[in-house]
Amino acid sequence: MRNDANGRRKLLRPADLLLAAAIIALSVFGFLMFRSGEGKTAVIEYNGKPVKTIDLSLVKEQYSFEIAGDLTVEITVSPEGIWFSKSECRDKLCIQFGRLTNKGEMAACLPARVSVRISGDSADKITFDGITG
Amino acid sequence: MKNKASRVAFNGLLSAFAIAITTVESFLPPTALLPPGIKIGFSNVAVMMAAKNLSFSSAIFISLIKSFYVLATRGFYAFVLSLSGGVASTLVVILVFGDKKGRFGCVGAGLIGAQTHNLAQVAVYSLMIGRAAFYYLPVLSVFGIASGALTGLTLYFSERALKVFNLDKLKSNSAVWRRHHRKEKQKNG
Numbered sequence: 052m053r054n055d056a057n058g059r060r061k062l063l064r065p066a067d068l069l070l071a072a073a074i075i076a077l078s079v080f081g082f083l084m085f086r087s088g089e090g091k092t093a094v095i096e097y098n099g100k101p102v103k104t105i106d107l108s109l110v111k112e113q114y115s116f117e118i119a120g121d122l123t124v125e126i127t128v129s130p131e132g133i134w135f136s137k138s139e140c141r142d143k144l145c146i147q148f149g150r151l152t153n154k155g156e157m158a159a160c161l162p163a164r165v166s167v168r169i170s171g172d173s174a175d176k177i178t179f180d181g182i183t184g
Numbered sequence: 185m186k187n188k189a190s191r192v193a194f195n196g197l198l199s200a201f202a203i204a205i206t207t208v209e210s211f212l213p214p215t216a217l218l219p220p221g222i223k224i225g226f227s228n229v230a231v232m233m234a235a236k237n238l239s240f241s242s243a244i245f246i247s248l249i250k251s252f253y254v255l256a257t258r259g260f261y262a263f264v265l266s267l268s269g270g271v272a273s274t275l276v277v278i279l280v281f282g283d284k285k286g287r288f289g290c291v292g293a294g295l296i297g298a299q300t301h302n303l304a305q306v307a308v309y310s311l312m313i314g315r316a317a318f319y320y321l322p323v324l325s326v327f328g329i330a331s332g333a334l335t336g337l338t339l340y341f342s343e344r345a346l347k348v349f350n351l352d353k354l355k356s357n358s359a360v361w362r363r364h365h366r367k368e369k370q371k372n373g
Contacts (some may be wrong), residue, residue: 060236060281060286060289060290060293060340061286061289061290062289062290062291062336062337062340063289063290063291063292064286064287064288064289064292066287066288066289066292067288067289067291067292067295067336070288070292070295070296071291071295071329071333074295074299074325074328074329075326075329077325078322078325078326078329081321081322081325082322085319085322086322094316096313096314096315096316098312098313098314099310099311099312099313099314099315100314141258141259142258142259142262144220144221147214147220148219148220155319156319157316157317157319157320159309159313159316159317161261161265161309161312161313162259162261164312164313165313166313166314166316166317167316168315168316168319
């Protein structure tokens with residue numbers, strides 16, 4: 052029976068469960084793809100182009116620097132990870148992402164168009180497109 | 185015509201509900217439970233209810249009204265994300281409820297809507313910030329299962345609670361509505 056007694060759409064159909072299972076499988080696959088393995092290279096991008104890479108395993112003490120995107124953001128690096136510490140943007144979503152420590156994690160400030168991700172590639176593999184950071 | 189008046193009224197009610205719930209969700213403080221930018225999206229219940237009981241144009245109207253409200257209150261970037269996710273998921277949800285065979289239930293519709301919302305947003309997000317956007321997709325998908333199921337459940341049970349509106353008779357060209365009018369005619373004639 053496709054609808055319930057009053058001709059209404061049913062709450063749950065077999066296809067719903069198949070769909071949920073498929074989404075879970077794909078998410079797990081996505082997590083494994085992005086998160087597994089060692090990744091210590093932080094890639095900072097503006098407008099989708101890398102402007103700076105940092106090998107986090109070489110960071111000895113905490114320091115901050117500014118990236119001038121569409122807005123200026125401040126990023127802080129420490130031996131434990133990397134995070135957005137200040138931003139001129141409105142909702143500060145980028146700061147809420149918190150500290151990134153593992154491969155596959157990301158944070159972004161959309162109004163500044165600046166993103167940070169931790170990649171599994173080594174720093175020299177990331178190609179720069181002639182943009183200075 | 186009585187039916188037209190109720191449809192306009194219900195459309196207005198759903199729009200107001202969508203805006204109210206969007207406001208409440210934007211005020212929720214960031215917590216450890218929900219990663220940044222992730223919301224349950226209860227306003228999609230209003231869109232789904234319109235897609236199911238009113239019409240194509242009504243569902244699109246509600247999702248647009250919601251996005252323009254986001255533009256006025258939260259700025260351009262929030263608007264772009266709201267619009268892309270909202271319109272894409274509304275179109276897909278309309279297809280799900282337009283399916284005469286009813287392959288998907290309410291929960292399925294919620295799940296499909298939530299995932300389409302995520303995919304469209306990540307696509308637009310990646311155009312603006314690059315590859316890092318895709319890193320967020322698995323996180324969004326996992327929360328999308330919970331929020332999609334929750335909006336689907338809410339849709340189903342709130343429709344039962346809204347029985348007073350005679351929802352099955354709202355859709356202008358629905359079979360139920362036509363049957364209802366035929367019966368009335370027979371009774372009167």
